[in-house]
Amino acid sequence: DIQMTQSPSSLSASVGDKVSITCRASQDIGNWLAWYQQTPGKAPKLLIFRASTSQMGVPSRFSGSGFGTDFTLTINGLQPEDFATYYCQQANSFPRTFGQGTKVDI
Amino acid sequence: QVQLQESGPGLVKPSETLSLTCTVSDGSMRNYFWSWIRQPPGKGLEWMGFIYVGGSTHYNPSLQGRVTISADTSKKQISLTLTSVTAADTAVYYCVSQMATVDYFDYWGQGTLVTVSS
Numbered sequence: 557d558i559q560m561t562q563s564p565s566s567l568s569a570s571v572g573d574k575v576s577i578t579c580r581a582s583q584d585i586g587n588w589l590a591w592y593q594q595t596p597g598k599a600p601k602l603l604i605f606r607a608s609t610s611q612m613g614v615p616s617r618f619s620g621s622g623f624g625t626d627f628t629l630t631i632n633g634l635q636p637e638d639f640a641t642y643y644c645q646q647a648n649s650f651p652r653t654f655g656q657g658t659k660v661d662i
Numbered sequence: 663q664v665q666l667q668e669s670g671p672g673l674v675k676p677s678e679t680l681s682l683t684c685t686v687s688d689g690s691m692r693n694y695f696w697s698w699i700r701q702p703p704g705k706g707l708e709w710m711g712f713i714y715v716g717g718s719t720h721y722n723p724s725l726q727g728r729v730t731i732s733a734d735t736s737k738k739q740i741s742l743t744l745t746s747v748t749a750a751d752t753a754v755y756y757c758v759s760q761m762a763t764v765d766y767f768d769y770w771g772q773g774t775l776v777t778v779s780s
Contacts, residue, residue, distance in 0.1 A: 557724075588765060590766040592767075599756055599770035599772055599773050600707065600767075601770070602766055602767065605765065605766040606765070606766075611768075643706065645707075645766075645767075647765035647766060650720055650722075651721075651722040651723065651724070652709040654706055654707040654708070654709070655706070657706050
C-alpha cells in the first residue's frame with residue numbers, strides 16, 4: 557500500500573494567514589493526488605484533484621502543487637469557513653489511501 | 663448532480679454482520695465507481711472498496727475478505743456488507759461516487775454512524 561503522510565497534524569492560524577499543508581507519498585504517484593476538506597459532522601468535500609486542478613466552485617485562495625512524492629496544499633488568506641481538517645488522497649494505485657489529516661484551527 | 667443517502671442499523675453486535683444501503687438519486691448508476699469509505703470517530707478516512715456497475719469490484723486487502731459491495735440498478739442502490747465485526751469497525755460509513763473518467767471522489771453521502779457493541 558502507498559502510505560500518505562501529512563504534516564503538520566495540526567496547526568493554529570488566524571483569519572487572513574497563508575497556510576501550507578504538506579503531503580508525502582511513500583512512492584512516486586505522479587500527479588495522482590487529491591485534497592479534501594472536512595468540517596465537523598460533515599462529509600469530506602473535494603478541493604483539488606490531479607495535484608493542482610481546482611474543483612469547480614472552490615475559492616481561488618486554495619491551490620495545490622507538487623509531483624512525484626511531495627505535495628502541498630496552500631490556502632492564501634484563511635477565511636473563517638476554512639477552519640477544518642484537510643486530507644490528501646492518492647489515486648495512483650489500489651487500495652486508495654488517505655493521509656492522516658491536518659486540522660486547521662484558530 | 664448525484665445525491666447519495668446511506669441507511670442501515672446504527673448498532674451492530676460484535677461478531678455479527680454490518681449491512682448498509684446507499685440510495686442513489688439523480689442520474690444513472692452506470693459509468694460510475696461506487697465506493698464505501700469509513701471514518702472511525704476522531705480518526706482518518708479508510709477506503710473500503712468499490713463496485714463498477716456491470717463490471718468489477720475491488721476491495722481493500724486490510725479488510726481481509728470481510729467486505730462485499732453489490733449493486734441493484736433497478737432500485738438504484740449500492741449495498742455494503744461487512745462480516746465478523748468488532749469494536750474496531752465502529753465508524754461513520756460514507757457512500758461515495760467517482761465518475762469513471764476521473765480519479766477522485768466527487769460526491770459523498772452524509773454518512774451514517776455504525777457502532778459495534780453488545
